[in-house]
Amino acid sequence: MDCVQFLMIMVMEMLRTMAIDGVAQRVKKIIAEKLGHNVFNITFTQNCSDDLGADSLDVVEIVTAIEEEFGIDFPEDVDKLETVGDIVEYITPLHI
Secondary structure, eight states, X not given: OOHHHHXXXXXXXXXXHHHHHHXXXXXXXXXXXXXXXXXXXXOTTOBTTTTTOOOHHHXXXXXXXXXXXXXXXXXXXXXXXXXXXXXXXXXXXXXX
């Protein structure tokens, strides 16, 4: 691998990281607003229901808000996306 190839890989990885960070901040903001939490206290590992206290109506509102924000549709098995990180990992490839 030459220097140019290495730099291209590093730039692509940096852009990917920036995209993940942007998606994460938007998702965390939506969750914080819907559940009344401070956005800075929401982490990737938190479960929306167990850790953040979202009930089934909250989850529907969060899913709807995220779909509108990103122009996506979650799959029918959206309940498999349990943590904030799961949601971000699902959205990021669709939004890069």
